[in-house]
Amino acid sequence: KAGVTQTPRYLIKTRGQQVTLSCSPISGHRSVSWYQQTPGQGLQFLFEYFSETQRNKGNFPGRFSGRQFSNSRSEMNVSTLELGDSALYLCASSLVGGILDTQYFGPGTRLTVL
Amino acid sequence: AQKVTQAQTEISVVEKEDVTLDCVYETRDTTYYLFWYKQPPSGELVFLIRRNSFDEQNEISGRYSWNFQKSTSSFNFTITASQVVDSAVYFCALSEGTSGTYKYIFGTGTRLKVLA
Numbered sequence: 606k607a608g609v610t611q612t613p614r615y616l617i618k619t620r621g622q623q624v625t626l627s628c629s630p631i632s633g634h635r636s637v638s639w640y641q642q643t644p645g646q647g648l649q650f651l652f653e654y655f656s657e658t659q660r661n662k663g664n665f666p667g668r669f670s671g672r673q674f675s676n677s678r679s680e681m682n683v684s685t686l687e688l689g690d691s692a693l694y695l696c697a698s699s700l701v702g703g704i705l706d707t708q709y710f711g712p713g714t715r716l717t718v719l
Numbered sequence: 720a721q722k723v724t725q726a727q728t729e730i731s732v733v734e735k736e737d738v739t740l741d742c743v744y745e746t747r748d749t750t751y752y753l754f755w756y757k758q759p760p761s762g763e764l765v766f767l768i769r770r771n772s773f774d775e776q777n778e779i780s781g782r783y784s785w786n787f788q789k790s791t792s793s794f795n796f797t798i799t800a801s802q803v804v805d806s807a808v809y810f811c812a813l814s815e816g817t818s819g820t821y822k823y824i825f826g827t828g829t830r831l832k833v834l835a
Contacts, residue, residue, distance in 0.1 A: 608763075609763070640823075647825055647826070647827045647828065648810060648812075648823075648825035648828075649825070650822045650823045650824075650825075661821060661822055663822055693762065695762075695763070695764065697764070703821070704752050704769075704814050704821050705752075705769070707766050707769070708764075708766060709766070710763040710764040710765070711763055712761060712762045712763045713762045713763065
């Protein structure tokens with residue numbers, strides 16, 4: 606079974622631009638969560654999508670948004686990029702989500718904002 | 720406020736040594752879950768264990784063992800007879816709330832280096 610895939614793996618953008626990251630979950634998984642990992646703030650939960658609906662959200666500004674498609678693939682969008690948005694963005698999928706469901710992580714997208 | 724503290728930033732051990740990674744958490748909830756994840760150099764986090772707040776039994780899985788003590792709000796992770804492949808960053812995490820509304824709080828991670 607293929608794992609979680611994230612594209613692109615690396616991305617360089619400049620301040621003020623916007624970016625879209627993609628995550629394809631494991632086949633059959635309906636929940637997708639996004640995390641931001643930075644040296645300063647560590648790992649932080651962004652949001653979770655289940656059946657095309659955002660079910661949980663962390664404490665991030667509205668510049669961070671996401672969506673999920675009917676095939677469970679998810680995209681995350683960051684508008685008006687700031688230098689502090691440089692991070693490794695990790696996506697995780699699970700069958701139905703929730704605390705009791707094991708999450709499987711992708712390799713991440715490393716975003717650099719110049 | 721919820722918080723997870725991993726005071727050990729980096730630990731180096733020689734292969735075959737035992738090593739314990741510390742995790743201390745803070746929460747006001749009586750129902751919560753604790754997790755450990757491993758992040759190898761490739762980047763993706765790998766789930767190791769989930770423990771709920773009502774189950775204080777220690778757990779052993781091969782060379783890995785976990786000690787959960789509510790009295791000290793700690794959930795420590797021990798690797799016995801460490802191997803080079805254990806080299807990674809290890810994260811402890813806390814999750815509260817019901818299955819419908821929850822979020823994960825991660826510690827800052829402990830980088831483990833196992834030297835041959």
